[in-house]
Amino acid sequence: MRIISGKYKGRRINPPKGLPVRPTTDMSKESLFNILNNHFNFDGLKILDLFAGTGNISYEFASRGSEPITSVDGDFGCVKFIKQTAAEFDFPIAAVKSDVFKFLEKCNTSYDIIFADPPYGLDQSIFEKVVLLVFENNILNEEGMMIIEHSKHTTLDQLPNFSFQKSYGGSIFSFFEFETDEETEEDDFDDDSEEE
Template structure:
């Protein structure tokens, strides 16, 4: 069962996507992510790519982000994200896009303070995603990208991105990048 770990919506239960195409982020990994980037935020815009149920973006809103865009190409995921948003009354703080992640990144002009990237491990788009975010300046100065990947995956930041932290958790790896 998914739940919000901390903040305004702490302990609220979230629906998850019933599909083998979606892998929910475990509570342990979610804790690691938010312990690494800061427990709470004082506003800011968040992007949850490959959002699944939306639990990572909802966690960011619960911890103080003021807006979150959720992107997933799966209809079942979009449906669950919208249900979770409705239950928590987050309609004013969110936008939901049913779109491929790279297509979204190449078409948006919005910039973000926090970008959460949790694609299917077998998808080989990690480097492309970082490159598009960097080249299109979608991350605000001192903004953070959190990328969850297979523990064997290596991704090298370019241009104005630097890797500031990396942690392996079983078969997963959390990599954190910052825009300088």
């Protein structure tokens, strides 16, 4: 995998074989950050990366100037690799080995962007629980955004605070924001185009 923009643009990161991960593809990642770039200035954004895996998304935020970044995963090998990579690149990433739900239940910090990439094979209720815990526990800042990566077999547009979704190949990104009195983006949630 490679870092697609920022200070370390083009740098390749090679995780060890055998980690229980399915990294977000470079194409999907580039599309995701194109969307986020229209909403945020990355400098100084506080980031939470759930089910962080290899740390792929965390490194991209770090390269673009976001800090601090918290990467949470339940696998010891993944957390060890993220710590090693963060030290090598001097990234402001704190890697935490924890069950994601236990982390969210105890979390008393709020973040500007929360990204979650649970394993695609998990039951839909798991994806829904991640979203509900974040909003119930006020873990997302009022002007922030949460993104869930999932397959086409999981539908999340029925949840509170759903904003819109984008589809790239076999992956879907569902975006959540605090609801406002302003016009919503409900018309966008069927958009399967790859334009940005």
